[in-house]
Each structure stands twice: as C-alpha cells, then as structure tokens.
Amino acid sequence: MPEEISPTQLGSRPKLGDFDAVIIGAGMAGASLAYELASHMRVLVLERESQPGYHTTGRSAALFSEIYGNDIVRALSRASRAFLEAPGAGFAEHPLLTPRGTLFFAAAGQIEQLHALHGEVAPRSAVVRWFEADELRGRLPALRPEFAQAGLFEPDASDIDVHALHQGYLRGARQQGATLICDAELESASYVRDRWTVQSRAGQCSAALLVNAAGAWADDLAQMAGAAPLDLAPLRRTALVFEDHQAWDSRNWPLAVDIDEQLYFKPDAGRLLASPADETPSPPCDAQPDEFDVAVLLDRLERMTLLRPKRITGRWAGLRTFAPDRTPVAGFDAHAANFFWLAGQGGYGIQTAPALALLSASLILGKPVPDRLAAQGVTAQGLSARRFERVQPAEN
Ligand SMILES: Cc1cc2nc3c(=O)[nH]c(=O)nc-3n(C[C@H](O)[C@H](O)[C@H](O)COP(=O)(O)OP(=O)(O)OC[C@H]3O[C@@H](n4cnc5c(N)ncnc54)[C@H](O)[C@@H]3O)c2cc1C
Known part of the structure; x- marks a missing residue:
C-alpha cells in the first residue's frame, strides 16, 4: 500500500504539502495512474473511503475479454493484456489472469x-x-x-484477480514515492495562479495538476472544481x-x-x-x-x-x-486548466486499466502515445474529454 497517513495523526485540517499531481479517487483508475506517474512526479492520492476498493472496483465480475465493448474498448483491452500477463517482478504473488473463456x-x-x-x-x-x-x-x-x-x-478470455491488481498498483505507487490518504473526501478545489488549492477532510494541499478519478462521482467532482460535467x-x-x-x-x-x-x-x-x-x-x-x-x-x-x-x-x-458514447474518458478538460479526466470506464475499467493508465501518464507527461498502445489502435483523440465539445452555431 502507498504510504498511508490517517487524518487523526494529522490533526484537524493540516497542511499535506505541495505536489505535482493530486489524484482524487483510489479505485482501479486512481491507483493505476498513481503507479504510472509516481516515478516521474510527486503524487498524492486522496480517497474518501477508508478502503480504496470499496466502490465499483471491489464489485466487478472480474473478467478480461478482448471482444467485449466497442472498438475503442477492445483496443484498450488488447493493449492491456501484456501487462496483465506479465506485470513485472514483485507486482503480485500469483498470476493476475486465470483462463476462463x-x-x-x-x-x-x-x-x-x-x-x-x-x-x-x-x-x-x-x-x-x-x-x-x-x-x-x-x-x-x-x-x-x-x-x-x-x-x-x-x-483467451480470463478471470482477473482484481484485488491483486489493485493492491499491486497501490503498493507499486508507494514504492515509487506516492502518498495515499484515505478518509480524505475532497471538499473544494480552486485553481489560482497556476496551481490547484485542494481542501479535503484530511487536510489541505496544493498541486500543479488535479486528476479526476472519482468513478461515479466524476461529474460532481468536476463541478466542484469549476469544470463542466460530461454527462457521465x-x-x-x-x-x-x-x-x-x-x-x-x-x-x-x-x-x-x-x-x-x-x-x-x-x-x-x-x-x-x-x-x-x-x-x-x-x-x-x-x-x-x-x-x-x-x-x-x-x-x-x-x-x-x-x-x-x-x-x-x-x-x-x-x-x-x-460517457454518452460508452467510451472511457482519458484526457485534459477542454477549458479548466490542468484538470485531467480518467473516468467513464463503464463495465471495462478493470480490464482496460493498464492501457488507460499508461495513456493518461503519457499525456500528462507530454509524451506521445506509447507504441504498444498505438499498435492496437489506441489514440488520444478517441478518449479525449474534448470530443464532447459542442460545435457552436455560426453567428450571422
Ligand atoms: C457488477 C459489475 C461488474 C463489472 N464487471 C467488470 C468486468 O468483468 N471487467 C471489467 O473490466 N470491469 C468490470 N466492471 C467495471 C469496473 O468495476 C469499473 O469500470 C472500475 O472499477 C472503475 O474504477 P474507478 O476507479 O473508476 O471507480 P471506483 O472504484 O468507484 O473508484 C472511484 C473512487 O473515487 C472515490 N471518490 C469519489 N468522490 C470522491 C471525493 N470527492 N473525494 C475523494 N474520493 C472520492 C470513491 O470513494 C471511489 O473509491 C464491473 C462493474 C460492476 C458494478
């Protein structure tokens, strides 16, 4: 598990520090992105619950299928297979995938x-x-x-050991320097002079980037931060x-x-x-x-x-x-500065987590889409938050 700080240790509304990125939500989305970002920047993950997998992540059917979902979801799933099959030494004690069909x-x-x-x-x-x-x-x-x-x-469809995958991401994030604080519901976030000031139940912090990995609450969280909801x-x-x-x-x-x-x-x-x-x-x-x-x-x-x-x-x-088109959202908000969406994973957020986290980290770090994602047909445009922008009617 990432280094955990309890609010009681911290006292009331303490200063949590300055970070490069604050990720809201420690379900599969927030945990996997923290893992991919932690070796590049100072990352704080704020989770409302005392258990990071309490909501949708802990309630799935735990299936990996490359033929489930639309074309973009299938591409993300194909691009996630290599990680799920071989996540690297020390990530998990047992294989993450078991053959199911x-x-x-x-x-x-x-x-x-x-x-x-x-x-x-x-x-x-x-x-x-x-x-x-x-x-x-x-x-x-x-x-x-x-x-x-x-x-x-x-x-080739498989059962996924969801708990091991989630815990592997959280543990790996901590080993690379990320901090997770539970019982830390976000209460407000404002962007002033190129930085986010974030108030949570566990304390206050600042960050250059705010990541919305709040699952079912992602639209609510966006509104709290002054961004427009995406109709999730x-x-x-x-x-x-x-x-x-x-x-x-x-x-x-x-x-x-x-x-x-x-x-x-x-x-x-x-x-x-x-x-x-x-x-x-x-x-x-x-x-x-x-x-x-x-x-x-x-x-x-x-x-x-x-x-x-x-x-x-x-x-x-x-x-x-x-999301309205049943495709996940991974990208910067069209208008709110330094506000990144990782949301709308629908019924595929476990099996697509490795590819979505890698893509999101690449976009945040200003890098191109990694070859192994591009080879499967994953593009930044297909997942962009900006795809929902309505074309304004031309004025006479
Ligand atoms: C019955 C069922 C079957 C499924 N089967 C599969 C499957 O077989 N394969 C598959 O890939 N996917 C499946 N899914 C989908 C998958 O579980 C989800 O896509 C995935 O768990 C989403 O992860 P998440 O991190 O976005 O959401 P969550 O796990 O819900 O995490 C979001 C977190 O954000 C936190 N949060 C929200 N607001 C705040 C706030 N203001 N401050 C701090 N924290 C906040 C929440 O407490 C929560 O922990 C299934 C889902 C269900 C319900």
Whole structure:
C-alpha cells in the first residue's frame, strides 16, 4: 500500500504539502495512474473511503475479454493484456489472469446478431470460434436448448484477480514515492495562479495538476472544481453468487452471456456468479441490490438455463459509469486548466486499466502515445474529454 497517513495523526485540517499531481479517487483508475506517474512526479492520492476498493472496483465480475465493448474498448483491452500477463517482478504473488473463456450464446432468432459480432471481432481478436448447437450445449449443459442454437467462443478470455491488481498498483505507487490518504473526501478545489488549492477532510494541499478519478462521482467532482460535467451516467448493475440445486461440475465453464446481454453467469470459487446485466440509472452512491433486479435475474435463469439457485451466498450492486458514447474518458478538460479526466470506464475499467493508465501518464507527461498502445489502435483523440465539445452555431 502507498504510504498511508490517517487524518487523526494529522490533526484537524493540516497542511499535506505541495505536489505535482493530486489524484482524487483510489479505485482501479486512481491507483493505476498513481503507479504510472509516481516515478516521474510527486503524487498524492486522496480517497474518501477508508478502503480504496470499496466502490465499483471491489464489485466487478472480474473478467478480461478482448471482444467485449466497442472498438475503442477492445483496443484498450488488447493493449492491456501484456501487462496483465506479465506485470513485472514483485507486482503480485500469483498470476493476475486465470483462463476462463467467454461464450456468447444465441437463440434461433438471434443467429444474425451472433454472425454480426463474429464479423466485427474476428479480424482483430486473437482467436474466436463459432460453436454449432451441439458443441455449445456440450460446453455449457446448463443452457436450455432453445436458447443455445449457436455460440461464439473466445478461449483467451480470463478471470482477473482484481484485488491483486489493485493492491499491486497501490503498493507499486508507494514504492515509487506516492502518498495515499484515505478518509480524505475532497471538499473544494480552486485553481489560482497556476496551481490547484485542494481542501479535503484530511487536510489541505496544493498541486500543479488535479486528476479526476472519482468513478461515479466524476461529474460532481468536476463541478466542484469549476469544470463542466460530461454527462457521465452511473448505471447500477446487480450480481448474485449462489449454490445450485444440481451438482454441476462447472469448474471449466466459460463466462456465458446471451447475445442481447440480458444474463451472464460464470463459476466463482465452487459456486456460480450471475447477473441480469441491468443498467439502472442511479445517482452516485453506495449502490445496493434491488429486490426487483434479483427477481429479474432469477426469472431469466429459469427461462434460459436449467440453473436453480438453492442458496444465495452473496449479492451486491455496483455503479458502472458511462460517457454518452460508452467510451472511457482519458484526457485534459477542454477549458479548466490542468484538470485531467480518467473516468467513464463503464463495465471495462478493470480490464482496460493498464492501457488507460499508461495513456493518461503519457499525456500528462507530454509524451506521445506509447507504441504498444498505438499498435492496437489506441489514440488520444478517441478518449479525449474534448470530443464532447459542442460545435457552436455560426453567428450571422
Ligand atoms: C457488477 C459489475 C461488474 C463489472 N464487471 C467488470 C468486468 O468483468 N471487467 C471489467 O473490466 N470491469 C468490470 N466492471 C467495471 C469496473 O468495476 C469499473 O469500470 C472500475 O472499477 C472503475 O474504477 P474507478 O476507479 O473508476 O471507480 P471506483 O472504484 O468507484 O473508484 C472511484 C473512487 O473515487 C472515490 N471518490 C469519489 N468522490 C470522491 C471525493 N470527492 N473525494 C475523494 N474520493 C472520492 C470513491 O470513494 C471511489 O473509491 C464491473 C462493474 C460492476 C458494478
């Protein structure tokens, strides 16, 4: 963990010092950027909660898939694979990725959609395989035959050890000199004479650069700092872990998702994790599962599969925060000086963290997009905060 200072040690509103960059939020976004920046500049990370992974980072389905999301998200995921496979000595005690596979399944009326996805991803994705009904059902016997007419299999998809990745970033940031302060909610930020003055619950500091890695709160934080919001939308998603009625040997099942993304499920440490893939708009908050979404999930499990939860052992919800075009935002604000956005990662913020952090650090340090990102099709323009600028109508 980065060097931690508790507010009680500091007394009330102490001076925390002068920094080159203050990052707000220590979820996957803030932690990964601190890791990439810390050897180049003095970095302070301020986190509101006492646990840095408390919000969306600690509530994901922990999947790495190169064919999930739009083209830009896929490029970021491909560009993140090398780091996740080999993060470097001492980053984590165990491999961050464990083979899982992803299997999109389709009913008879959805085969065209499956073909369309195949056509989109096949040219750039390492390997995807078409499954006819027999192979699909052999692979996933829990699917009801009418929903399992064809499948698209991505064998190289993996489970991510999210905790190890997050902790590896935080530990590595500290080893390079970054400071993390928890229980340090940002209260105000003002930019005067080329520097940010930042007030938090843990104390006051100044910095040349303010980074917005506040997840679901990113628009609120921008407004607090005098920047315009980007219309980011936090959308609630629910997940359950359960023991099934039937003793399936599910160890080698891939993550299964229907082509309309109404349901997904995968093995989870001897049990099954499932989600109705809900996207309910929500204000930024400590999201909790809603009984209605749980009922929808149980209904979809019954309609599409032979799974019958016997005992629910865990349930949670988290906010996936999307920009209007469902592409992450990594770049300087169009108007607010030295205000950098790393937000809107939607449902891909774990698997794309290595590439987004590297790109963001390069932009902040004034360097070109690294070759290994550019080689996968990642561009600064595609992720820029300035892409939302509205063209002003010409005056007569
Ligand atoms: C059910 C579910 C399944 C998912 N599955 C996957 C998946 O399989 N693969 C994948 O890649 N992604 C997945 N995601 C998405 C992924 O979890 C997110 O994209 C990622 O965690 C976002 O990280 P973050 O750091 O931006 O947000 P967060 O983890 O929410 O971190 C933001 C932090 O900012 C802090 N903060 C906010 N305001 C302030 C303030 N004023 N002062 C100080 N601190 C502040 C918050 O306390 C919070 O800790 C899933 C998400 C959900 C909910």
